[in-house]
Amino acid sequence: MIPLSWYLILAAAMFCVGLYGVLARRNAIAILLGIELMLNAVNINVVAFWRYLNPENIAGQAFALIVFAVAAAEVAVGLALIIALYRRRNTIVAEEIDLLKW
């Protein structure tokens, strides 16, 4: 049997890789890809905790489903923003999008 720790370590590693992508990439779409990695890592954790600690409780599965819905909404709005930005300013490099920067 696979111990719970393996899932937790894998999810932690995936989350950190996603965090690096969010912090280090210049392309706004690449930043969204990093956010997707982080959301997936969280979802692995949620489902693993449901399976290992309390499989009688449906809450773990319901929680994971809500995370799926939020991820879909986040991607739709994020990509729409990026496409609108590209139309107006012809760039999707994160550091050139500084209109609101003081």
Add this chain to the structure above:
Amino acid sequence: MTVMQILFLLIGLVTLAASVMVVSTRNMVRAALYLIVTLFGVAVLYVLLNAGFFAVVQVVIYIGAISILFIFAVMLTRDVTGLQAAAFNRTWLLAAFLALVLFGGLFLALQGWSGFETVPPAFTDDTPTIRDLGLALVSPDGYVIPFEVASVLLVAAMIGAIYVAWGRK
């Protein structure tokens, strides 16, 4: 080591390697394709966790919809960060350091936890099935309010995305 453990290690390795490629490759189309590999790996992990429904949802929603959306967005915004331009910003070393520190911190914090080496309990008759999940999502005693909020969120996101991306003169 059992077959399941070897399978997990293989899948985990492929998933992690693909996710590293997602954040490190310069070519955005390749990054999106590596994301699909990662998402497939996560779907297999759901199967290993006896959550078959989530494996199917992962393939249909993430691989079927979200990654296609990503590929379209990459194609619509092509050649801005070309292969010559820097893919990483100036603080990428600090970002890598932060990610490593976070991983180390998470690892240490988890190691001190007593449930770290738990093995999964066997399924009983009380273990919920997909039917139970569906009933719980629409029953007032269960999760009908989060479920409805999620639907409203999806509608709002859809309207917002159409409004934001609409081409105005």
